[in-house]
Amino acid sequence: MSAEQKRAWLGVATMTASVVGYLVLLPLFGPVIATAAFVFYAINGFAGFIGRGEQVDERDKNIARRATLAGGIASYLAFIIGCMGTWCVVFAFQREGQVWVHVLGTITMLGAVVFLFTRSVAIVVLYGRHMEADNA
Numbered sequence: 001m002s003a004e005q006k007r008a009w010l011g012v013a014t015m016t017a018s019v020v021g022y023l024v025l026l027p028l029f030g031p032v033i034a035t036a037a038f039v040f041y042a043i044n045g046f047a048g049f050i051g052r053g054e055q056v057d058e059r060d061k062n063i064a065r066r067a068t069l070a071g072g073i074a075s076y077l078a079f080i081i082g083c084m085g086t087w088c089v090v091f092a093f094q095r096e097g098q099v100w101v102h103v104l105g106t107i108t109m110l111g112a113v114v115f116l117f118t119r120s121v122a123i124v125v126l127y128g129r130h131m132e133a134d135n136a
Helices: 003-029 031-049 058-093 101-135
Strands: none
Touching (some): 003 031
């Protein structure tokens, strides 16, 4: 297992813990305090220490590039859906002229969460695909 793959699995695990923590805290404390659950993702800050001296070949670079592109596209879509969803709920259904200020931070965090999680999952999937192709 390459270092990039290990870092991706750490990203998947910490992001899953963050999202589960958010969903548990949301009904108990509300959306503002529930965002504190994303502190679990701070563990991923140590991912840089995984495989520091390992050599990276062209296949690893290609997988990382494709995964980053997939994460960027998914993040952009999540950001657009978050913004348009807020507009739809606030203005179309409730006829209010204001958006709660914490919603904007949550939408921004949603984009980051989707980017990092999609990138990690894409790395795991792409390495799995390459392993299957090598064994065939």
